[in-house]
């Protein structure tokens with residue numbers, strides 16, 4: 001099918017783009033990589049009057065490390081982030097997740113900000129950004145505001161962004177010490193949206209002192225599993241203690257099952273999907289521990 | 296405002312895209328996809344249109360050297376850019392090494408998916424000149440072959456790799 005008619009603008013600056021959004025009274029959509037929005041237009045699931053194309057706006061595509069945090073411009077292409085040397089070194093978890101977003105042709109156009117603003121319930125980046133405690137920076141008519149990932153995703157395809165706001169940057173705080181992480185997903189076909197996925201981030205040097213564990217799939221938004229985090233982060237397991245780690249993984253699996261069952265899961269979530277999410281949490285924890293002990 | 300929108304031809308632009316080295320100019324609706332521009336205005340019907348929502352890969356082309364789906368890009372977005380379609384890879388008398396390998400390994404049946412497969416393979420071999428079978432499968436995973444001749448397609452891409460490197 002073909003897209004419905006719309007008016008099309010190509011602002012060169014952020015302020016010009018924000019003006020266009022403000023002037024078009026709510027029925028304008030921002031066009032980033034177009035890899036979710038244009039399919040929706042072609043399928044006639046969206047009928048915006050105005051498209052504000054960000055592809056010619058200067059200064060929204062970058063990856064910077066300022067020591068305290070990594071800053072990624074919203075228009076950074078997913079493929080560029082996937083091959084970024086800075087990210088490979090400073091945030092391999094993000095690279096691991098990016099490689100599982102769709103296919104190369106999708107990632108060549110799709111943007112980091114677009115994936116977060118689109119907020120598909122099983123998209124990789126919202127899950128990973130929640131696990132990394134990221135902050136999202138939105139620019140709007142009243143200036144900029146910073147939104148924690150945990151407050152940003154409100155529901156399926158629903159975020160804290162106002163229709164007149166543009167997501168401009170994602171900030172990933174640097175860990176105080178070493179960080180070891182894993183992202184795993186399961187999809188029916190390679191490159192498809194996942195049925196379920198999990199991210200685990202462990203902190204600590206000689207022993208594990210903190211964990212963030214997030215599952216997505218059975219609920220409408222990625223959810224932290226605090227019971228699993230307390231278990232893994234609180235066990236104080238040593239980096240070299242393989243036996244204790246194996247026991248911890250088993251227990252994490254059991255805890256994950258209960259934690260996923262307690263999530264506010266959506267009506268379409270099948271028992272299989274919940275079971276899968278718990279298994280993936282266990283695998284993510286196991287893989288993060290293994291990476292830590294190999295390091 | 297209402298009447299402006301019901302007449303969808305009000306928002307038209309002139310776009311100029313370099314396709315296979317040739318400059319193609321046309322006045323188009325802003326909602327015209329790059330795939331339709333390439334087929335209807337530029338005459339490159341090797342761009343095949345299957346699903347029209349980004350899923351099948353048949354419409355894949357290279358834009359500024361990277362494989363993209365032309366059914367979910369607008370022609371206006373390609374203004375000033377360089378596009379390569381399957382017609383730009385080679386011709387009947389001088390096939391590109393990938394095209395040659397597709398012939399030799401029976402990597403096409405009806406041929407509908409073939410242009411997209413070839414262009415996805417071009418992008419792969421640029422990043423990864425000597426891919427493993429897994430890497431080829433991963434790179435082509437977004438291109439669907441309804442005739443399901445995947446095994447031969449993978450074989451052809453791997454067989455072509457050394458010739459693409461030396462060519």
Ligand SMILES: Cc1cc2nc3c(=O)[nH]c(=O)nc-3n(C[C@H](O)[C@H](O)[C@H](O)COP(=O)(O)OP(=O)(O)OC[C@H]3O[C@@H](n4cnc5c(N)ncnc54)[C@H](O)[C@@H]3O)c2cc1C
Pocket residue numbers: 029030031032033034035036037038039074075100101102103106109110111112113114115117118120122123124125161165166167168191192193194348349350
């Ligand atoms: C075949 C196929 C497979 C895919 N598989 C996956 C997958 O496995 N995992 C996955 O996560 N994604 C997948 N995607 C989607 C892809 O990752 C998209 O790129 C992404 O969801 C949206 O990013 P975009 O830059 O393309 O945004 P667009 O499509 O341009 O925009 C998406 C939405 O976000 C809004 N938006 C975009 N940028 C901003 C901004 N800076 N500020 C405010 N609002 C903004 C738009 O207005 C629109 O509503 C797939 C897509 C296709 C076609």
Ligand code: FES
Pocket residue numbers: 343344345346347348349350351352353354355364365366367
């Ligand atoms: S026609 Fe473009 S991806 Fe199917």
Ligand code: FES
Pocket residue numbers: 402403404405406407408409439440441442443444
């Ligand atoms: S050869 Fe027929 S679709 Fe692939």
